[in-house]
Amino acid sequence: MALQLGDTAPDFTADTTEGQVSFHDWIGESWAVLFSHPKDFTPVCTTELGYVAKLKPEFEKRNVKIIGLSVDTVEDHKRWAEDIAETQGTAPNYPMIGDPDLAVSKLYGMLPAGAGDSAAGRTAVDNATVRNVYVIGPDKKVKLMITYPMSTGRNFDEVLRVIDSLQLTADYKVATPVNWKQGEDVIIVPAVKNEEAKELFPDGWQEVKPYLRVVKQPDAS
Structure with missing residues (x-):
């Protein structure tokens, strides 16, 4: 079954640029944004990762944690972060999940079960469907899902607007x-x-x- 709004966000344990994360425990009592990328060292995603780093204080004001995912290793992510800092002025200041075995991408239905178990040799086009935004509430339920094509940079100001709306609905x-x-x-x-x-x-x-x-x-x- 495909992941739908209102479903419990699949839990997982994975290595990140800030150490191993158990996803539900990491969310805790906060809201969370998980946004995924088809490949490291891709142009549109480079701009997104830098912009989200600049927006981090806005997410924190709303009790929202940010976590990224890309279909490559944590070591690749760390090298990519240097390019992001150089070109965008800010490196990611939030964890980036390494998904070299495609486990999390398949868990969230972004890649089919038959996609294999290694990112090695796969291109961004092979992973084009790994380009989603998920907003997850403190109850671990999926509140928002947006899927973007590789050619279109995501609008994270809109993500903040939706979070404001979701939090109002939850409270009032x-x-x-x-x-x-x-x-x-x-x-x-x-x-x-x-x-x-x-x-x-x-x-x-x-x-x-x-x-x-x-x-x-x-x-x-």
Whole structure:
């Protein structure tokens, strides 16, 4: 079965650039972003890894841990980090999983079971499907999955926006409308009836339709 939203993120133990990680234990009570790469020393991924390093404080403000994966060895990752620092101004400041036996890529359904058990001799094109973003909650459930083609750099500002939305929903029983940004009005989820909504949102809301109730974003402070 393919991994789906709401599934428990598969647990694993793997070597990383910051030592061995047991994935669920590493997440702990935090949120997590796992983003994968088809090969080391590839151009688009080089730009992504540097940008995510610069965004790390934004993830930390949201109690989110970052971990990368690439279908090569940890030693390759360490050499790649030097290129990333040189070209992007910042080396990865988060763990990078080595997946030279393709175990994690297959566990997450990014490569078929018949892909073999070694990254040796495989090209980025062979591994083109290993280019995903997963957002995982403290409950270890998959909250977001995005798959990108190799030619398109990922939008990690959008990933942060989605995390803001997911955390609001988890805490306040609201959803976010199209193109929502932090601080803008939100929507009371349909499962909340008006009687409960009066307790949750005592300042009231705008009822555009019975199923579309707009309310000020709850104050997380």
